[in-house]
Each structure stands twice: as C-alpha cells, then as structure tokens.
Amino acid sequence: MSIRKILVATKPLSRSIHGSKPLLGEDARLKDLKEWQKFFQQPDGVPVYLKRGMTDRLLVGFIIIGTCVGLGNSFKYLYEEVIKP
Numbered sequence: 001m002s003i004r005k006i007l008v009a010t011k012p013l014s015r016s017i018h019g020s021k022p023l024l025g026e027d028a029r030l031k032d033l034k035e036w037q038k039f040f041q042q043p044d045g046v047p048v049y050l051k052r053g054m055t056d057r058l059l060v061g062f063i064i065i066g067t068c069v070g071l072g073n074s075f076k077y078l079y080e081e082v083i084k085p
Contacts, residue, residue, distance in 0.1 A: 039051070
C-alpha cells in the first residue's frame with residue numbers, strides 16, 4: 001500500500017480528532033460525562049479515589065496492603081542477604 005493511499009484513508013480520522021466542531025448538547029457521551037463530573041465534584045469531604053463506595057475502598061485497601069507486604073519482603077531480603085551472617 002502506498003503512502004498516498006494511507007494518507008487518504010486516514011484523513012477523515014485526523015480531521016475528526018483535531019477538529020474544532022463543538023459537541024452538541026444532545027450527544028449521549030457528553031451527557032454521561034457531565035453526570036460523572038457532577039457526581040465526582042460533590043463537596044462531601046470524600047477523596048475522589050473513594051467516591052464510588054465500597055469497591056473503591058477495597059481496591060485502595062488491597063493496594064496499600066500489597067505495597068506494605070512488598071516493602072516488608074524487600075527489607076527482609078536485604079536483612080537476610082546483607083546484615084545477617
């Protein structure tokens with residue numbers, strides 16, 4: 001395939017990505033985005049990464065526990081290999 005055919009085939013795509021046409025108010029994606037923005041910007045004192053409830057709390061908890069376990073194993077390995085005779 002020649003370069004010209006590739007450029008002609010991708011021209012509509014590049015115009016839609018970089019175009020300055022405003023989004024219409026009736027677009028379902030825009031409406032959904034506005035609803036998510038409204039949900040995450042509520043001033044209820046909860047951090048953004050915990051706004052969606054219990055699943056976010058569990059996910060953050062597992063990440064923190066995994067990080068602590070990984071750090072503990074790293075320090076244990078360093079102790080066994082460097083300090084311990």
